[in-house]
Amino acid sequence: MNKINKIINSFVPESDEKSEFLGDVCYKNFIRLRKIVPIAVLLALSHLITFYFQSFPEGSDEYYWQQSLIKAHAILMVYFIIIGLTSYVIHKKNNNEYNPNVKYRLFTHLTYVFLFGIAISLTIIDQAITTSISPLIIVSTLMPLLFNINPLINSLYLMTAYFIFMYLIGFYQDSDTILLSTAVNAFSAFIINFTLSALLWSHNLNSFRQSRIIEKQQNELSEKNRKLEFSESELIKSNQTKDKFFSIIAHDLRNPIGGIKSYLNLLSHEFDSFSKKEVEEGLELMSSNADQVYYLLENLLEWSKTQRELIVTEYTKFDLNSLINNINSLFRIRASSKNIKLYNHVPKETSIIADLNLLNTIIRNLVSNAIKFTPDGGSIEITYSKDDNYHKISVIDSGVGMSEEILKSLFDEQHNSSSLGTNNEKGSGLGLLLVKELLLKMNGDISVESVINKGSKFIVEIPVNLTINN
Secondary structure, eight states: OHHHHHHHHTTSOOHHHHHHHHHHHHHHHHHHHHHHHHHHHHHHHHHHHHHHTOOOOTTSHHHHHHHHHHHHHHHHHHHHHHHHHHHHHHHHHTTTOOOOSHHHHHHHHHHHHHHHHHHHHHHHHHTTTOOOOHHHHHHHHHHHHHOOOOHHHHHHHHHHHHHHHHHHHTTTOOOHHHHHHHHHHHHHHHHHHHHHHHHHHHHHHHHHHHHHHHHHHHHHHHHHHHHHHHHHHHHHHHHHHHHHHHHHHHHHHHHHHHHHHHHHHHHHHSGGGSOHHHHHHHHHHHHHHHHHHHHHHHHHHHHHHHHTTOOOOOEEEEEHHHHHHHHHHHTHHHHHTTTOEEEEOSOTTOEEEEEHHHHHHHHHHHHHHHHHTSOTTOEEEEEEEEOSSEEEEEEEEOSOOOOHHHHHTTTOTTTOOOOOOTTOOOOOSHHHHHHHHHHHHTTOEEEEEEETTTEEEEEEEEETTOOOOO
């Protein structure tokens, strides 16, 4: 049973390859047809001229044989001229591109049937002066070499041609012996045709399958190479980004920690020389430096989690007004040092569903950034609005603003950089990148509006369709 299935499989294309294979066969048949048109025309013309200049007595069998051959070859020549011109026009209309539609397939099958018809006609005409069936044998042998036809369809063509031939030749041959010999020879010629056609069909199908396998392997290899090149590029970019951040962070950690270390050394050696007020001011400075270090390390930790895909969102329902009040309290001392007013314009009891920790980190970074770039005596406002799709939380400052060039690269890892604040405050440049990444974790987004010397507005958008985690 397996052998039978294997044999059938070698002749019958699978459903997923049938359309492509038949299109490929049709294309090759059409190309061969276009190539043999000029050869067929010249061959028919040469035969026509040869027979035309032969002289036979008018009314003799040879004369009628000659005239019939001239007409048959004239028809053959005209047919191929029409086929050649038609195929040229259609191919030209398709911009010299192959399109495996019915027109192209019709050319092949029509020519196949027509040539058998001509071969049968010439063979029957020859019976007037000879018992040879050479035209039929020659065409039967050459046809499978010129055109690749489905063996099943070809068998129908051959059986039809055989019965028509045997029926017509009976009118021109009275000898039973010659008829039997002709029947055997014609049958043998058709068997050779069918065998060659089937073998070539199977060979072409197997070649097509091999080509598909090779093409598939090449595509897979190309895809793997593309992914490998992309991974290499991403790895290089990732390493460059990390190197840059670690360099900045190391520098930013050194300053506040160095300040704390210097003050503690000074305090331990000269404690008695400090007044209570100077100690309080020093402790407040150390607290500020410690806060700076703490939030820098917290940002770094959150950013490292986003890079390793370790953050899992936990959606809860909470009061946004209370969250903003807590964040403003956190920055009260730092804002007071620059006489910056912090305003919470979020209505009381404004409840939203989001990840509380992520949103806290996002707003905290935006407020910190606003303080950094807002000059002494400025203000920072936090407002809230809502539409059908998003909760919108805006952090608005009266700071220095940004140019269009800076806005374009604000959230780009490769071009992001940290600028000095209005009081020469330093930063890692990590905060805004972290804000963007954390918002993406909640399917949110951020946009920025800014005018130089007037201030900036960062708009955080949180989807309203988030649901509480079970």
